[in-house]
Amino acid sequence: MEPFQLEEWGSFWTVDLQGERLFAAYAEVGHLWESSIDTDLTKSGRLSRVLIDEVEDRVFTSGMPLELEEGYELAIQSIDLDGNKVFVQLMRGGAVVDSAVVEPSREGADLDDRTYTYSVDLGGAEEDVVIIAVHFKNSFRGADRDLATVDGIWQISDTPIEIGEGEVRVPQWRNFERDDWGHFYTLESDGEDYFAAYADDGCLYDVSKEPDLVNHNLLSRIIYDDGQERTFTSGTSLELEEGYELAIESIDLDGNKVYVELLKDGRVVDAEIINAGVLGAAAEEKTYTYTRDMGEAEDVVTIAVHFERSFRGADQDLATIDGIWQISETPISV
Structure with a gap:
């Protein structure tokens, strides 16, 4: 078990397979565990590559999306007049696949308010597994463009690796x-x-x-x-x-x-x-x-x-x- 780089998200289990560190499951009592319906890929004989696990500050704007892996990018569509609520869209190959409102600058905002998550069914067996999470530090509405700062990104591959049921287990x-x-x-x-x-x-x-x-x-x-x-x-x-x-x-x-x-x-x-x-x-x-x-x-x-x-x-x-x-x-x- 190891913590996310953004420790507030909790921890996750990995498996070393042929020298590569692969995601196996979200550990209990963590935000990404709570946001997923199925949390353990090994129960259906699957693992996934960890693409991003970082806490570096990144600024992106309404004219320049946040680039992720496997063709995904997160775009700011608008920020409300108070600069608190950010309407974002997740795109892949130019097509919108998800949208949400995050509230990083609202007074009293908690981890859930500040985190955008995207879940998919992996391989048809696991339902609603979080594969992308982005933690927003703050947001700003400008005269010419809107911008937001993120300080935590997590992404696993949406194409799992088949390992066979029972070959790998997590605690x-x-x-x-x-x-x-x-x-x-x-x-x-x-x-x-x-x-x-x-x-x-x-x-x-x-x-x-x-x-x-x-x-x-x-x-x-x-x-x-x-x-x-x-x-x-x-x-x-x-x-x-x-x-x-x-x-x-x-x-x-x-x-x-x-x-x-x-x-x-x-x-x-x-x-x-x-x-x-x-x-x-x-x-x-x-x-x-x-x-x-x-x-x-x-x-x-x-x-x-x-x-x-x-x-x-x-x-x-x-x-x-x-x-x-x-x-x-x-x-x-x-």
Whole structure:
């Protein structure tokens, strides 16, 4: 998975085929994913060449269209009197194939207002896949001519490459059992779903330096994805897999902050303070995370534990957790 040059558009998946980087699918929670009906070309055995992915400023006018690839060009037909709304037409071979109004200079304009997208059916299998996206920075209505500045262009070929169904797969979007951790991607190998990457909408992505194992041709077995409530005490550790256990060392006098240590095979490998009992604390404040290098992927979250509440007692301290995530620290190569 890699981000668009214009990062606000989200991310996309590519496949390396005979040394060429080819578009495979739009990643979830991104503007171009939301603008497409079908988002994954590999489901029907197709890929597409990436023609343009840039963030360079370009100015074009009502007399000089914005030139794209494969015979497409985007032309300004008119700009309203306030200079906010731009009526554009997409042409191919001199014929108009699409038209739209974008509003780059309107006060409060969002990404949708500023982005022109063009979708087509690719190969008769995928419906309404975005093949062209242009992000408008601003617009201006002049006395002699109108002009607009764009600062992001994306284009893939409208002639897909046939690869055969099942020959190439892209990771699939999944929900954590703990909803406020966001999402992650899995990839099937030998009939089992393996962890592939963290989606960029949650704290486990934010904590990981390199959240995508696929970029390093790695996958990892999912050991825990559990939203069940469990209580453990200062005298009884929370047992995890692969020799790990999480122990409560102390809880502050208010019963809000928990000092925990992570042990592997009886040896302390990490320690952290968690705001387990703080009212209104964000998910990342109530989540213990442990990261480690996996192959060439640096600082990937392999363990996450979400604390629901904590209690300081006279004889022992205790905490209730309601989310555990663990992936194997020994990845497989793909």
